[in-house]
Structures are given as structure tokens and as C-alpha cells.
Amino acid sequence: MDGAGIDEVGQGTLTTHLVGRLSAALWIGTGVLVVLAGAVLSFRTGFSRPGMIGSGLACLAIGAVVYRMPWARWRRSATLWLVPVALGMITLYNGFTGEDAFLYGTFFLVVFVWLGIGHPRWTCLRFAPLLALSYALPLFEIDSARRAMALSSALFVVPCCVLVGESVAWVGGLLRKSESAIFEAEARFRSAFEDAPIGMGLATPDGHLVRVNRAYADILGYHPDELVGRAIKDITHPDDWEANAAQFDALVAGDIDRYHMEKRYHHADGRVVWVTVSTSCVRDDGGRPLYLIGQIEDVTERREMRERLAHAAVHDQLTGLPNRVLFMDRLELALSRAQREHHCVALMFLDLDRFKLINDSLGHEMGDRLLERVAQRLGGALRSVDTLARFGGDEFTVLCEVSDKSEALEIALRLVQAMQQPLNLADSELFVSVSVGVALSLDGLESGTELLRKADVAMYRAKEIGPSRIEVYRTDDETGTIRRLRTSNELHRALERDELEVFYQPVVDLHTETMVGMEALVRWHHPTRGLLLPGEFIGLAEDSGLIVPLGAWVLREACRQGARWDALRTAAGENPGLLNISVNVSAQQLADPTFPRQVASALTESGLDPDKLWLEITESTLMSTGDASVAALAALRGLGAHLEIDDFGTGYSSLSYLKRLPVETLKVDQSFVDELDCDADDVAIVRAIVGLGDSLGLAIVAEGVERRAQAVALMALGCSIAQGYLFGYPQPASALEPYPADDLSSWTLASRIRTSA
Ligand code: C2E
Ligand code: MG
Ligand code: MG
Numbered sequence: 001m002d003g004a005g006i007d008e009v010g011q012g013t014l015t016t017h018l019v020g021r022l023s024a025a026l027w028i029g030t031g032v033l034v035v036l037a038g039a040v041l042s043f044r045t046g047f048s049r050p051g052m053i054g055s056g057l058a059c060l061a062i063g064a065v066v067y068r069m070p071w072a073r074w075r076r077s078a079t080l081w082l083v084p085v086a087l088g089m090i091t092l093y094n095g096f097t098g099e100d101a102f103l104y105g106t107f108f109l110v111v112f113v114w115l116g117i118g119h120p121r122w123t124c125l126r127f128a129p130l131l132a133l134s135y136a137l138p139l140f141e142i143d144s145a146r147r148a149m150a151l152s153s154a155l156f157v158v159p160c161c162v163l164v165g166e167s168v169a170w171v172g173g174l175l176r177k178s179e180s181a182i183f184e185a186e187a188r189f190r191s192a193f194e195d196a197p198i199g200m201g202l203a204t205p206d207g208h209l210v211r212v213n214r215a216y217a218d219i220l221g222y223h224p225d226e227l228v229g230r231a232i233k234d235i236t237h238p239d240d241w242e243a244n245a246a247q248f249d250a251l252v253a254g255d256i257d258r259y260h261m262e263k264r265y266h267h268a269d270g271r272v273v274w275v276t277v278s279t280s281c282v283r284d285d286g287g288r289p290l291y292l293i294g295q296i297e298d299v300t301e302r303r304e305m306r307e308r309l310a311h312a313a314v315h316d317q318l319t320g321l322p323n324r325v326l327f328m329d330r331l332e333l334a335l336s337r338a339q340r341e342h343h344c345v346a347l348m349f350l351d352l353d354r355f356k357l358i359n360d361s362l363g364h365e366m367g368d369r370l371l372e373r374v375a376q377r378l379g380g381a382l383r384s385v386d387t388l389a390r391f392g393g394d395e396f397t398v399l400c401e402v403s404d405k406s407e408a409l410e411i412a413l414r415l416v417q418a419m420q421q422p423l424n425l426a427d428s429e430l431f432v433s434v435s436v437g438v439a440l441s442l443d444g445l446e447s448g449t450e451l452l453r454k455a456d457v458a459m460y461r462a463k464e465i466g467p468s469r470i471e472v473y474r475t476d477d478e479t480g481t482i483r484r485l486r487t488s489n490e491l492h493r494a495l496e497r498d499e500l501e502v503f504y505q506p507v508v509d510l511h512t513e514t515m516v517g518m519e520a521l522v523r524w525h526h527p528t529r530g531l532l533l534p535g536e537f538i539g540l541a542e543d544s545g546l547i548v549p550l551g552a553w554v555l556r557e558a559c560r561q562g563a564r565w566d567a568l569r570t571a572a573g574e575n576p577g578l579l580n581i582s583v584n585v586s587a588q589q590l591a592d593p594t595f596p597r598q599v600a601s602a603l604t605e606s607g608l609d610p611d612k613l614w615l616e617i618t619e620s621t622l623m624s625t626g627d628a629s630v631a632a633l634a635a636l637r638g639l640g641a642h643l644e645i646d647d648f649g650t651g652y653s654s655l656s657y658l659k660r661l662p663v664e665t666l667k668v669d670q671s672f673v674d675e676l677d678c679d680a681d682d683v684a685i686v687r688a689i690v691g692l693g694d695s696l697g698l699a700i701v702a703e704g705v706e707r708r709a710q711a712v713a714l715m716a717l718g719c720s721i722a723q724g725y726l727f728g729y730p731q732p733a734s735a736l737e738p739y740p741a742d743d744l745s746s747w748t749l750a751s752r753i754r755t756s757a
Contacts, residue, residue: 018175019117019118019172020066020067020069021067022117023063023066023114023117023118024063024064024066024067025063026063026110026113026114026117027059027060027062027063027066027110027114028059028060028063028064028067029063030056030059030063030107030110031056031057031058031059031060031061031062031063032056032060033056034052034053034055034056034059034107035052035053035056035057035060036056037052037056038050038051038052038053038056039053055089055090055107058089059107059110062082062086065082066082066114080119080123083111083115083127083130084130086107086111087108087111087127087130087131087134088134090107090108090111090134091134091135091137091138105135105153105157105161108131108134108135108157108158108161109157109160109161109164111131111161112124112127112131112161112162112164112165113164113165113168115127115165115169116164116165116166116167116168116169116172117168117169117172118172119169120169120173121166121169121170121173122166122169123165123169124161124162124165124166124169125162125166128158128159128161128162131158131161131162132154132158135154135157135158136151136154139151139154193211193213194213194214195213195214196213196215197215198215198295198296198297199212199213199215199216199217199218199219199275199295199296199297199298200212200213200215200216200293200294200295200296201213201216201227201293201294201296202291202292202293202294203232203291203292203293203294204291204292205252205281205289205290205291205292207231207232207233207248208229208230208231208232209227209228209229209230209231209232210228210229210291211224211228212224212227212228216296219265219273219275219296219298220235220265220266220267220268220273221267221268221269222268232244232248233245235265235266236263236264236265236266237263237264237265237266237272239264240263240264243261243263244261244263244277247259247261247279248279248292251279251280251281251292252281252289252292254281254283254287254289257280257281258278258279258280258281259277259278259279260276260277260278260279261276261277262274262275262276262277262299262303263275263277265296272300273298273300274298274299274300274303274304275296275297275298275299275300276296276297276299277294277295277296278294278295279292279293279294279295280292280293280294281293313325314326314329316389316390318368318371318372318390319371319372319375319390320375321375321379321388321389321390321396322387322388322389322390323389323390323391324389324391324392326389327387327389327391327397327399328448328449328452330387330399331345331347331399331448331451331452332447332448334399334401334444335441335444335445335446335447335448335451336444337401337444338401338441338443338444339443339444339445340444342443343401343402343403344401344402344403344404344405344407344408344440344441344442345399345400345401345402345440345441345444345451346398346399346400346401346402346405346407346408346411346438346439346440346441347397347398347399347438347439347440347441347451347452347454347455348397348398348399348400348408348411348412348415348436348437348438348455349395349397349436349437349438349439349452349455349456349458349459350378350395350396350397350398350415350434350435350436350437350459351394351395351396351434351435351459351463352374352394352432352433352434353432353433353434353435353463353467353468354467355367355370355393355394355432356394358370358430358432359394366425366426369425369426370423370425370430370432371390371394373423373425374394374396374419374423374432374434375388375390375396377418377419377421377423378396378398378415378418378419378434380418381411381414381415381417381418382398382400382411382414382415383400383411385400385401386398386399386400386411387399387400393493396434397452397455398411398415405440405472408438408440409438409470409472412436412438412470413470415434415436416433416434416436416468416470419432419433419434419468420433420468433467433468434468435459435462435463435467435468435469435470435471436459436462436469436470436471437454437455437456437457437458437459437460437461437462437471437472437473438455438458438470438471438472438473439451439452439454439455439457439458439472439473440472440473449528452528453528454473454477455473456486456528457473457477457486458471458472458473458474458477459471460477460485460486460489461474461477463485463489464485484540484543487536487537487540488540488541488543488544488546490526491524491537491540491541491544491546491550492544492546494524494526495546495549495550495553499524499525499526499527500522500523500524500525500550500553500554501522501523501524501525501732502520502521502522502523502554502557502558502561502732502733503520503521503522503523503730503731503732504518504519504520504521504561504730504731504732504733504736504740505518505519505521505723505728505729505730505731506518506723506727506728506740506744506747507519507580507582507701507721507722507723508721508722508723508727508744509720509721510711510714510715510719510720510721510722511715511720513727513743513744514742514743514744515579515740515741515742515743515744516580516721517579517580517581517582517614518579518580518581518582518740519582519583519584519616519723519730520554520557520558520561520581520582520583520584521534521584521730522534522538522550522554523730523732524536524537538586542586542587542588545588547586547588547589548588548589548592551584551585551586551588551589552589552598552602554583554584555583555585555598555599555602556602556605556606558581558583559581559583559602559603559605559606559608559613560605560606560608561581561733562579562581562606562608562612562613563606563607563608565579565739565740566579566608566609566612568738568739569739572738572739574739574742575742579612579740580612580613580614580642581608581612581613581614582614582615582616582644583613583614583615583616584616584618584646585615585616585617585621586621587620587621587624587625590617590621590625590629590632590633591625591628591629591632593632595632595636596632596635596636596638596639599613599615599636599639599641600639603639603640603641609640610639610640610641611640611641611642613640613641613642614641614642614643614644614665615636615641615642615643615644616644616645616646616667617629617633617643617644617645617646618645618646618647618650618651619645619646619647619648619649619650619651620647620650620651622645622651622657622661623651629661630660630661633661633662633663634662637662642664642665643661643662643663643664643665644663644664644665644666644667644701645658645661645663645665645666645667646667647667647669647703648666648667648668648669648689649668649669649671649672649685649689650669650671655692655696658696659696663698664698664699665698665699665700665701666689666692666693666698666699666700666701667701667702667703667723668686668689668700668701668702668703668719669703669704670703670704670724671704672685672686672689673686673702673703673704673705673710673714673722673724674704676709676710676713676714677707677709677710677712677713683713683717686702686713686714686717686719687717690717690718690719694718699721700718700719700721701719701721701722701723702714702719702721702722702723702724703722703723703724704723704724704725705722705723705724705725705726705727706724706725706726707726708726710724710726711726727744727747728744728746728747729747731746731747
């Protein structure tokens with residue numbers, strides 16, 4: 001079905017036209033026949049038949065009127081006046097001429113056939129009396145013998161006319177019914193097509209649009225008529241046509257039932273519009289394609305949003321450069337390519353020298369502008385095939401596929417030299433140099449993470465040696481000072497980037513096996529090395545002085561968490577009095593004269609009851625700080641916090657000294673608890689410590705209890721408070737939500753997980 005076909009059916013006037021034409025043809029045909037018959041009879045018999053010729057001409061006149069009537073607009077009943085007129089004419093004629101009743105019966109038949117064609121059923125029946133009357137009237141004029149014969153013919157002619165007329169009306173009714181069904185279906189299709197909110201179009205099998213709805217035209221910025229006759233190819237983006245044409249051809253050929261694709265169209269104003277297209281094919285009974293019907297939906301915005309999100313996910317917001325995710329992806333691809341093609345992959349790790357200084361002095365806004373300019377400058381020094389990425393802060397990485405080490409070094413040198421030119425920023429010239437660490441993969445066998453780590457290590461050596469340095473990774477970078485330097489640099493950032501977290505381990509009353517407190521133990525979520533324990537970084541933090549801010553952060557965090565749990569427990573009707581929080585304090589913190597003030601403000605800020613804060617100071621710390629610590633400890637005790645000596649037994653403290661300190665608890669070092677259930681020496685030492693505690697009025701807490709036998713031995717020795725994996729591994733606060741339970745159930749599950757893992 002083509003566009004023109006739909007139009008004809010759509011107007012729904014097929015039967016109406018037919019009725020008009022048939023009626024006219026009937027009258028005119030009858031008129032012509034009767035005139036001819038009248039003329040022939042007159043000629044052959046020599047007896048003129050003006051009545052017959054006259055009635056034939058009258059039929060022609062009626063035919064002309066019927067032909068001219070506006071059938072499409074008129075109600076059909078409006079033509080019924082013609083019936084009495086016609087019947088009357090025939091009667092009059094018959095009356096005048098007294099000619100053969102059979103001949104005029106034929107006229108009546110014509111009238112009734114016409115009635116049947118143009119009018120509903122039972123119309124003929126209603127006119128039967130009129131017909132009988134008009135047939136009978138002239139018969140009274142003739143002699144009685146002929147009248148009897150004529151009347152008997154009426155008995156045949158009248159029902160015959162009615163029957164034929166009704167039959168024609170019945171067939172016409174059926175025709176009209178099926179036409180109106182088609183018309184209704186067509187109207188429904190038309191409104192569904194025209195008013196659909198989605199773009200709909202019909203196309204010929206050779207790809208030309210024959211009809212589009214308003215939504216379709218709106219998507220492309222045209223009037224619907226402007227698109228009719230256009231080839232789909234002409235409005236499709238050339239890059240998408242090949243794929244589109246393949247699908248289109250497959251659909252027309254019957255290889256597929258429908259296709260669905262995303263493609264671009266040209267909008268009338270020249271821009272590109274993304275649409276989803278679903279197309280199917282309508283075929284005739286023989287399976288030949290008649291036309292294609294397509295639905296289109298404008299997805300430009302959705303697609304742009306998707307692209308923006310996808311871009312944002314793998315690009316740095318500030319510089320627009322690839323971020324770590326995209327860089328690592330490209331790196332892995334480059335490494336597998338290097339494996340196949342035997343070339344070399346160079347990874348450079350770049351860090352701006354003294355950027356922190358510039359950032360702090362100029363402000364973060366300017367720092368951001370500077371990073372943008374640096375990104376442009378570095379990008380300008382690279383080849384188009386190289387990848388420059390920003391890893392965060394002032395760290396950039398470069399990925400190059402090179403033939404050998406010297407080529408990589410040339411590129412690194414270009415980068416360093418590019419940065420030696422001043423950068424103009426806010427009317428001033430800034431000199432920002434860059435340190436570069438280079439790692440090479442000669443065979444592509446390393447993993448991307450490993451290569452990145454090596455470049456990072458080399459970069460730290462470059463930074464160590466001086467500004468604008470290029471250093472290539474060496475195996476001895478892994479040990480010694482470089483690693484330490486790197487870790488301490490990273491620790492610096494860990495504090496800024498919230499990579500530290502406090503874990504909590506329960507301190508338990510051995511008799512009741514309920515929690516009496518918790519020790520706060522710091523952990524570091526290292527971006528590449530995973531979760532680090534304090535043993536791996538506390539020493540470094542102490543060496544670099546970072547222990548002071550780190551310790552202060554742990555203190556604040558533990559106080560905040562302690563106060564929060566207190567409030568939650570109180571709200572739940574639990575006894576908050578038992579929840580003590582122990583925080584480890586290092587020698588440098590203790591030596592810091594502002595430390596008591598830090599503790600005071602941590603308590604005030606969090607609202608934690610000072611009575612619940614326990615500060616753990618190792619025995620060796622106390623020994624190293626000497627008398628200086630006495631005043632500090634007094635100040636801390638004066639705040640209401642409690643003090644305990646950690647790792648007791650390892651620092652050789654003199655007993656007289658111990659007596660002078662305001663400490664209340666000794667924490668027995670875990671080395672004495674380790675073999676308590678089997679080593680008599682350990683038993684003797686712990687017994688001595690418990691005795692010492694008793695005589696000095698100090699409580700004793702045992703650390704590192706892993707087995708039940710150790711707990712039993714401790715109780716036998718008179719030590720009733722302990723800490724250890726037996727009761728729970730250190731856990732992050734999130735694992736203890738909503739708050740740690742007294743009966744240790746918050747930890748048991750976690751411990752079970754840990755032991756089975
Ligand atoms: P510590 O204060 O003596 O803490 C006890 C350590 O023993 C913790 O190790 C704890 O996980 C571990 N431990 C607990 N129960 C058991 C057990 O049953 N068996 C064994 N083998 N070990 C057990 P962690 O968390 O690795 O901490 C080590 C040390 O790092 C701590 O020793 C403490 O001196 C120091 N530390 C931890 N957090 C901080 C902090 O925030 N500041 C300072 N200055 N030092 C901290
Ligand atoms: Mg401790
Ligand atoms: Mg300890």
C-alpha cells in the first residue's frame with residue numbers, strides 16, 4: 001500500500017461514490033434504452049410512441065440530476081422525493097398512452113433497483129403501496145378484459161420490484177458495513193500515527209519517505225510535507241549510513257523481521273540529532289515488501305548526558321586529562337601490545353617541586369589555575385600518541401610507547417625543559433619545576449600497577465636528589481632511605497586524604513567476659529599497598545615528626561567515636577559507664593607542650609567524659625622523656641583523663657620512678673603473656689608484675705591473650721582484665737555499629753570471619 005492508496009481509503013467515500021455513479025448509470029442507461037426502443041418501435045410499426053420517447057428522456061433527465069447530486073455530503077433519504085416523482089411520471093404517461101403495462105413494469109423495476117442501491121433496507125417495502133397505486137390507476141382507463149390481465153400482472157410486478165429492490169439494498173448494506181469497518185480502522189491508524197508522541201514514518205522499500213507524523217518532523221526540524229519524498233540516506237549522518245543501509249536491506253530482503261539501532265540524523269538547522277530507530281516491514285499477501293514503518297525517538301540529550309558521565313568517570317575534572325582509571329586501562333593495553341610487537345613501554349611519574357608551597361601561598365584557586373597551565377604545558381611537550389594523565393594533586397603520569405630507553409629519556413627531558421619556562425599566572429611569572437621518575441618495561445611482562453609503582457619509587461629518588469631531576473627506576477630503590485622517604489611523603493598525604501582509620505579492640509573483664517573498654521588502634525588504607533598496620537608506619541611517623549598530627553587526629557577521632565557510642569548506649573538504656581577508650585600516646589606527643597591542651601580540646605569538642613579517656617604511654621617513652629614527662633602526665637591527669645603504662649616489662653623502669661607518676665594501670669606486654677600457659681618464667685614475671693601492681697595500688701591489664709589457657713592462667717595469677725584476639729580482633733567503627741555490645745557479640749562474629757578467612 002503506498003501513500004496514495006491510504007489517502008483514498010482514508011477518506012472513506014468509496015461506496016458513496018459508487019452509489020452515485022450506479023444510480024446515475026441506471027437512470028441514464030434506462031433512458032437511452034427506452035428512447036432507442038421508442039424510436040425503433042415508431043419506425044418499425046409506423047405508429048409513433050411519443051410517450052415512450054418522452055419517458056426515456058425523463059429517465060435521462062433524472063440520471064443527469066442524480067449524477068450531479070453531492071452524494072458524499074447528502075443524506076441519502078434526501079433523494080427520496082425522486083421516487084414519487086418518477087412513479088407519478090410513469091403513471092401519467094401510462095394514463096395518457098394506455099400502452100403495455102409490462103413495459104411500464106420495467107420502469108418500476110428501474111425505480112426500485114435505484115431505491116435499493118441508494119437507500120437502506122425496507123425503503124422499497126415502504127414504497128410498495130405507492131408503486132401498486134401508480135401501477136393500478138391507469139388500468140381503470142382500459143377495457144375490462146385487458147384490465148383483468150393487467151391487474152394480474154401487477155400481482156407479479158409489484159412484489160418482484162420490491163424483492164429486487166430489497167435484495168439490492170441488502171447487498172449495498174453489506175458493502176457499506178465493510179467499508180465503514182475499513183474506514184474506522186483507517187481513522188484509528190491515522191490518529192495513532194499523526195498524534196503519536198513518538199516520531200513515526202513510512203518509507204518505500206527503496207528508502208524514500210512517503211509519510212511522517214508531526215513528532216518525526218519536529219525531531220528533524222522540518223514540516224511533515226518537507227520530508228515526504230526525501231531519501232532517508234540524505235537526512236542520515238554519512239558515518240551511520242553504511243550500518244543503517246545494511247540493516248535496511250536485510251529487512252527488505254526478509255532476512256530480519258525488524259531492526260533497532262541508534263543513529264544520527266541531520267537536523268534542519270545543521271546540528272546532529274541522535275535517535276533510536278525501530279523499523280519493521282509491511283508485506284503484501286505474496287510476501288513482497290509494501291512499505292517500511294519506522295519509529296524514531298530523540299535521544300540526543302540522554303546520549304550527551306551518558307557521554308558526559310562516561311567522560312567524567314575517566315577524566316580529571318580540573319584539567320580534562322585522563323584520570324587514573326583511564327590511564328591504567330591504556331597502560332595495560334600498551335603492555336599487551338608491547339608483548340606482541342616487542343617494543344618498550346615507558347611510564348613516567350611526574351611530581352611538581354614545591355607545589356605545596358605555591359598552593360599554600362597563592363591559595364587553592366590559583367593552585368588550580370596553575371595545575372591547568374602545567375597540564376597544557378606538559379601536553380604540548382608530548383607526541384600525540386603519548387598519554388598524559390593527572391593522578392591527583394600535583395602528580396601527573398605519562399605513558400609512551402618507545403623503541404628504547406634513550407627515546408624515553410628524551411621525552412622526559414622535553415617535559416622537564418618545558419617546565420623550565422616561566423608560567424604566566426595572574427600577572428606574575430611562576431617557575432614550577434618537575435621531578436620525573438621513569439620505569440621501563442622492555443617486554444611488556446610487568447603488570448601496569450607494578451610499572452606504576454616503580455615509576456613512583458624512581459620519582460621519589462628524583463625528588464630526593466633535587467628539582468628538575470629525571471631518575472630511572474633501579475632495584476636498589478626498593479630498600480633503604482628512598483622507601484622510607486616515600487612512605488613518609490605518602491603518610492603526609494594520607495592525613496590530608498583521609499586514608500587513616502581508627503580500629504577498636506575490646507578490653508575485657510576475664511571473670512564476666514564482658515567489655516570494660518576499648519583500645520583505639522590506627523590503620524592506614526594505603527592506595528596501592530592495601531591496609532597497613534601501625535608497625536609499618538608509626539616508626540616513620542615518629543622519625544618525620546608526623547606522629548604529632550597523626551596522634552592528634554587519632555585522639556580526636558577516638559574521643560568523637562567514644563562520645564557518640566556513649567550517647568547511643570545511653571539512649572538504648574545500656575550502661576555507658578563501662579565504655580572506656582584507650583588512646584596510644586607517643587614520646588613526641590608527650591614532649592609537645594601543647595599536648596594537654598590538645599587533649600582538653602578533643603574532650604570538649606567531642607563531649608566525652610574525661611573519666612572515660614585512658615592515655616597509654618609505653619614504658620620506653622616514659623624512660624626516654626624522663627622528668628619532662630612527669631609534669632605533662634600531671635597536667636593530663638589534672639584534666640580528668642587516666643594514664644596507663646603500655647608494654648610494661650620491656651622498659652626497665654625503676655620502681656621509685658613509677659611511684660612518682662600519676663599512673664593507675666600497668667599493661668603487661670604481650671611477650672610475657674605469649675607462653676603464660678606453658679612457660680614457668682613468664683608465669684613468674686606476670687606474678688611479679690601483679691604483685692607490684694597490688695603494692696603500688698595499680699590495676700593490671702594483660703595484652704595479647706589468644707588462647708583460653710592464657711586467660712585461665714591470668715585469672716589464677718590475680719589478673720582479671722585482658723585484651724587479645726581471644727576476645728576480638730581490632731575492628732573499624734563501622735563493623736561495630738550501632739555501638740559495641742558489652743557481651744562482645746560485636747566482635748565474635750568479626751573474629752570468626754577473620755579466623756576462617
Ligand atoms: P599496643 O598499644 O601495645 O597495641 C596492642 C597491639 O597488639 C595491637 O597491634 C593489637 O592489634 C595487637 N594485639 C591485640 N591482641 C593481640 C593478640 O591476641 N595477639 C597478638 N599477637 N597481637 C595482639 P597494632 O594495632 O598493630 O598496634 C601496634 C602498636 O602500634 C600498638 O601497640 C601501639 O604501640 C602502636 N599504635 C597503634 N595505634 C597507635 C596510635 O594511634 N598512636 C601511637 N602513638 N601508637 C599507636
Ligand atoms: Mg596500646
Ligand atoms: Mg602494648
